[in-house]
Amino acid sequence: MSRPVEFDRDQAVQKAVHLFWQRGYQATSLTDLLDAMGLSRSSFYGAFGDKRGLFVECLDVFAARNQAILQRARDRKPPMAALRSYFERNFGQTADPDLHFGCMLVNTVIELAAIDQGLCDLAGRHLKTVQDLFEACLGDAGAEPGESKQAAAFLMMVHEGARVSDRQRISIPDQLARINTAFGYVEGSMAARIELGR
Amino acid sequence: MSRPVEFDRDQAVQKAVHLFWQRGYQATSLTDLLDAMGLSRSSFYGAFGDKRGLFVECLDVFAARNQAILQRARDRKPPMAALRSYFERNFGQTADPDLHFGCMLVNTVIELAAIDQGLCDLAGRHLKTVQDLFEACLGDAGAEPGESKQAAAFLMMVHEGARVSDRQRISIPDQLARINTAFGYVEGSMAARIELGR
């Protein structure tokens, strides 16, 4: 019917996610994006509308990828081990500085809180979904409803804090130690409750 | 000797802190600053060098103010109560949305990690000073050296996480509940050690 698109859309979005993740929304210029994605201005606007539209798409992609990591761990391991491995994978495992950009959702909340409420809320909703996953894991691990809710909120706070440390290039062992401390608290508290006969 | 300055420098810096704190570095334009500070371009460049120079000064002011809050609580209350009140004051007490901008130091780390390493490191050093204060309080409360170090790192992570939640306009009771959970873990762990006779 007409001339076909010349670039791989998914691949271009992946490149954009990487850039936005690393540099944030404001500091990533259209020129940066065009260079990384390898397409011209016209193609860009034809395919994505505008910069903000692309960013929304990137947030969704990032969130889906993130949730998939946790969900997959949950399918394969005991619930607490899945949670731990999610944290460790996200914050410790790799020494590649190219992967220590913190969490794109957290970064977005902080950067855009007073700038673009729509984007900030979208990122917040994605974070809430992750927190719900935390809660489900804790429930699987034997926590009572109130307990799992409380602990999930706590773990989300730890998650966010860890992402901040991550951006400061804290050492990997220190990071793992902090995570271990946090999980020790949660598991200890759950164990204590069970030991006391609920 | 010559014409005197017409504006109150300290007061102007306070205004700038407020703006930077709320909107971040990049999203705060020189025009915004000039309007808020009430001075002209020439006076601005004469007094502060450039935008980045002013930002450095604002980071220092913010950090000093922040540390003073904790230090004052420490002088007046038992150590754990001082820590708790610092967290509660920063995150819970006020419903005024004008004070829920998160922590300027945390915001800076996140926003500028990949943009301006110098500013990011400066904010990180200020955060480290706060963490040292946490450690001192925990030591006063009877923690052993290793324990206080570990718990201080943990509390800093909580601190950073809470600041992120703060920017998402989480409800005050929820915020206080999370903080209470975190402190409950720390205090419970310390109490357990003491009960077992170290």
Added chain:
DNA sequence: ATCTTTCTGGAACGGTAGGTCCATAATTAT
């Protein structure tokens, strides 16, 4: 081969960014 449709490269747009410059105003020292 022609028509139609969509995609593409690049020039161009208005707006705003941070920063400079200069003539003038205000002060102190003489």
Added chain:
DNA sequence: ATAATTATGGACCTACCGTTCCAGAAAGAT
């Protein structure tokens, strides 16, 4: 009063921002 010095307001500069526009290239349909 005048000279010396510094502060101030505002015009001006260059660079870059996100976005639009248009002429032309590339494909399918007839």
